[in-house]
Amino acid sequence: GQNIDQPTEMTATEGAIVQINCTYQTSGFNGLFWYQQHAGEAPTFLSYNVLDGLEEKGRFSSFLSRSKGYSYLLLKELQMKDSASYLCAVNDDYKLSFGAGTTVTVRA
C-alpha cells in the first residue's frame, strides 16, 4: 500500500519560516504535489516536483529527493492567511495518494 507521512501540526510566528517534511513509500511515482487546504474548502495547488531538486514559487518552495522518498515544503515570510492544512500527495499512475496533512498555525 501507499505510506505517506507528514507531521500533524506546526506552529510558527508571523514573518518566520516553516518547513513541512513529507516522506513516502509508494508502489509507483509520477511526481509529488503540495496542496493548501483551508477548513471546509477544497485543496488548492501549491507546487509539483517530479525531478530531484528545489522548485521555488514566490514565498513557497518545494524540494524532492526521489532516492530518499522525501520532500519538503518551505513557507517563507509567513502571513496569518497561511494558517491552513498542507497536504503532501504522491502521484502514482495518475492517482493521488494523500498524506494526512499538516496543520500550520501562524501566530502574531
Add this chain to the structure above:
Amino acid sequence: GAVVSQHPSRVICKSGTSVKIECRSLDFQATTMFWYRQFPKKSLMLMATSNEGSKATYEQGVEKDKFLINHASLTLSTLTVTSAHPEDSSFYICSARDAGLDYNEQFFGPGTRLTVL
C-alpha cells in the same frame, strides 16, 4: 487556471434517501475525474476514478452499488450516494484532469458537505 464546480455545496438528507452530487469542468475537457471523501481532520481518500464513456474504477473497500458514478460527458461526472446513512456524512470532493495537458495536475472542485440525519 482550470475551474471545476460542484453542486450542491451542502446537502442535508434523511437516512435512506439518495443524494446526487455533480462535478463539472467549466473550461476544459476532462476524460478522467476523481471522487474523494474527507472525514473531519483526516486526509482525502480516493473513492473512485471516473472515466468518460466507461465504468468507474473503485478503490478497495468502496461499495460500487452504494456510490454510483456516471461520467456521461467530457465535462460532467455525477456521484450518487444511494440509501444514505449517517456514517456517509462527509465532505465529498471531485477533481478533474485536463485531457489536453501532459501535466499530471488535478483540479479540485469546492467540495460538497453531506449530512445524513
